[in-house]
Amino acid sequence: MADGAQVNDVISTEVLGEIALICIDNPPVNATGLAVREGLSQAFADLNATAEVKVIALYCAGRTFTAGADIREFGKPPRQPSLPDVLNQIEQSAIPVVSVIHGTALGGGFEIALATHARVAIKGAKVGLPEVLLGLLPGAGGTQRLPRLTGLSFALDVILSGRQVPVAEALDKGAVDRLVEGAPRDVALAAAQQVIDGTLATRRTDLIEAEYDRAVLDATLAGVRQKTPHLFSPIKCVEAVAACNLPITEGLKVERQAFLDCMETPQRAGLIHAFFGERAVSNIAEAKGPTRDIAKIGVIGGGTMGSGIATSCLIAGIPVRLIEVASEGLQRGIATITKNLDGAVSRGKLSSDKRDAAMAMLEPSLQMESLSDVDLVIEAVFEQMDVKKEIFGKLDTICKPGAILASNTSYLDVDEIAASTSRPGDVLGLHFFSPAHVMRLLEIVQGKQTAADVLATGFALAKRLKKVGVLAQVCDGFIGNRILAHYGLCAAYLVLDGASPQQVDRALEDFGFAMGPHKVGDLAGLDIGWMTRKRKAETRDPAQRYAGDIADRICENGWFGRKTGQGYYLYDSGYDSGAPVPNPEVAEIIDAVRADKGITPQDFTDDDIVDRYMTAMIVEAARVVEDGTAKRPVDVDMVFLFGYGFPRFRGGPLHYADTIGAAALVARIEAYAAEDAHYWQVPDILRKMAADGSTFADLNKEG
Structure with a gap:
């Protein structure tokens, strides 16, 4: 073939004697979109059809190696060739292939490098497989090829953490073969020549038998179930890696099925929503235009x-x-x-x-x-x-x-x-x-x-x-604290009406919150809420049931939480635990307040608590969108993911609302209104959604 050829708009080849160079040039981050996949497949097919080339070196133009999937393809039907098929083609190339990593090689980008036969990294680069952070797992061979190169422990660490690994560490663990300095094209030429000279050894992962330790896998799986009990993808990651003792073709089948299983989970949908939402909040007209120098x-x-x-x-x-x-x-x-x-x-x-x-x-x-x-x-x-x-x-x-x-x-x-x-x-x-x-x-x-x-x-x-x-x-209260004030009432009502602070905290932590509301109150300082209640006392709606009696009496004792050594829980001077001891005197206060108000305690299941608490949060969040305090539902979701400990895998309160459905939420609110018609009122926006079948996701698209 010609000394230089443009395969398509993003892939070019260059033949220099016995060496062929393939360059990916798909700015800004050389993402593995359709054009890249098509071009790579064609380039490897063409080069393998010639007898004159003895080694192929793959590198990227610009500031980074392939930094992952093309996010513009997320949520769209897959188009062929798939990345797994292209990487299998690269691995099976009869001509040895060496990749040159610079910048970041993440996700599918790192999987490209793993499918080559030798990996040379330029100093300062980082590699990683962050798919677990999106509720997925490496689906283009990462769970099979990485453990064959490095062993189980390092591979599991990289796959389950999603972290970016400095290439010096990757070299030490065997994920890359050499660490050098220089420009990517120059390094590619030098590395290719070293393969020809025999000074750079190749390691085809389909020819490597993984070092297999079932005890490591079992211990990792037990740890995953304890640390991330709500998440599906970490378990599937371990199960996929466990297949690395099979022939690679069989292991890849296990990986593919595990990937497809993850694609169908609500956790994946929530994490993808969080990923795009983080970027969407600043993609508005108000965030653009001229700025002042700071x-x-x-x-x-x-x-x-x-x-x-x-x-x-x-x-x-x-x-x-x-x-x-x-x-x-x-x-x-x-x-x-x-x-x-x-x-x-x-x-x-x-x-x-x-x-x-x-x-x-x-x-x-x-x-x-x-x-x-x-x-x-x-x-x-x-x-x-x-x-x-x-x-x-x-x-x-x-x-x-x-x-x-x-x-x-x-x-x-x-x-x-x-x-x-x-x-x-x-x-x-x-x-x-x-x-x-x-x-x-x-x-x-x-x-x-x-x-x-x-x-x-x-x-x-x-x-x-x-x-x-x-x-x-x-x-x-703007977005977050305004909504917090409303669902904070729900937590207080639950305790007034029969639940304990510890049961409320436990139920919501089991739902996915890092801390229940009473632990959060102790951490932030109960005096903050006390001060707010006193500030708003003159404007309090007399028709609304007051919910602050218990918290007020706790504060009147000078118990403001951690900073005073006790609040809803007890904190001694050496406290550093996630499981504080309940304050027994708070239980006495609760009993006294209930007696004063003539309240007969009722039983709540943990599901009851979660349903009421989350519905209260959704109600006020819907109103915040309805009156324009928040621009879009996604803005509310990101406020709660990044400021209030909302479980990321659930996507945010209004994303979660869509998983319940507007009609079901309206029915739930109307049922609660039988007990307290003032507090439980259906927002107009939610009633409209129930009638026309629309969602908060639809509003995000309109926004």
Whole structure:
């Protein structure tokens, strides 16, 4: 064939004597879409038809090796040739094939490399099989070829964790054969010549017998069932890997069936929804367009939240000026930031050099006037309107023209805060979640007069901080806390009416939440909810049954949760366990409140608890979409996945609502309304869906 040939738009070949090069050039990440699969199949067929080529080297153009599947093909009918068929063709090539990995080789990309006969990696590259994170398993030979190269333990670790593995580790474990430096094409030529010279050995996985240890498989399977009891795909991953002792053709059949089994699960649908939803929340007009430059940020407040926000900014490489009113508070803030950064180093998230560089960008100050040159100020002080309005009034006179003024308020009216300035267009809400340097959610709250470039800058900042920015409109609690306030009532009603806090927590943890609501309350501080109930006491609807009696009495005893050593549970000074001991005095409080209210306790099953709690969450989430507080149902889902511990495999409350169905939800709400018609009311949007058969997913498509 010719010295150089363009097989199709994304695959080209080049023949240099006894060496043939195949280049994948499908920007931006060389995804394994149809054109790539067709081109590779044709290129390998053509090259194997010639007698002059002794080795084939496969590499990719651009910034990365094939980084996985083409997400544009997700949810569409498969088109031939399939990736498994193409990789079988590569593996069975009569001409030895060497792949050159640079950037990231993930999923199907890594499986391409595994199907070649030798794998050379360029320093700095990473490999991985992240399919389990989408409720799937490697379906193009990964469960069969990787254990044949590395053994069971490493293969199971990579497949079950979905992590990106540095190529130095992959070399040590046998997943790649050589680690070099250089440009991909140059490395491909050199590696091909080394195969010819015999200095680079080939290893065809279909000719390797896996080292098989049934005890490792059994122990891994038991661990998976304990750690991820709700997920189907990890079990199927282990079962597929267990077939690596079969001839590879038989093992691939087992893998394929396991993959198809995973495709049919609700967990896969939920995880795919989460994957696309994370990207969808910023794919809106409000997140695009011109932004303002943010070179320096001011943070007002050195408490837990302010210190966390400052830490997040410093890790992102943004200089921070931290403001406190007293030296003691400022020193406490510096200590917290230092502890946060040291923790990031100990967890391997930050190098010591970057920690030192981050601390060097922190400028503490007791003078608010020192914020005169910053580009963005984030206020993170006590959740009290008068305090915030006073601060913003001062910032209005201190900050330079064009500086953005943001409040980290969790509930308060951003428009009222903005009205305390002469520049409401520069004001928005940036609601971080605690701990702010860890939690990925950032609610970006749009005031009535927030300028378009200010809003777009909020989304740009979220991206810079590696957070999931979600647009919210002004209301009490915005998206997440407004919904939380409603379903929090349901949890309180359940306890008032007969359940124990421990049963409610257990039922919801079994459903998939990392922590039940009473454990979360203890962790966050029960005084926060107490303060909110007192703040809203004058505006409380007298027709609504009050649900705060039990929590109020707990707080009146000075029991605020972990920080005071007891709340719904007991926490001694050395507490570091996921199973705290119930506080026996809380049971006495519950009995007393029920007696005062004349409540005869009723029995709830765990399913009853989950159904009521989730229905309450869905009801208010539907209203949030209905009145425009959230732009789309997917925005609500991402708020709860990234800020409230909602089980990712369930996709979010409104994705989960679609799995129940609007008609079933309406019937459920109407049944509950027989007990409490004020609390249980069917949202108009849900009633309409029940009538016309539409779904929240349909609204996402419209959005």
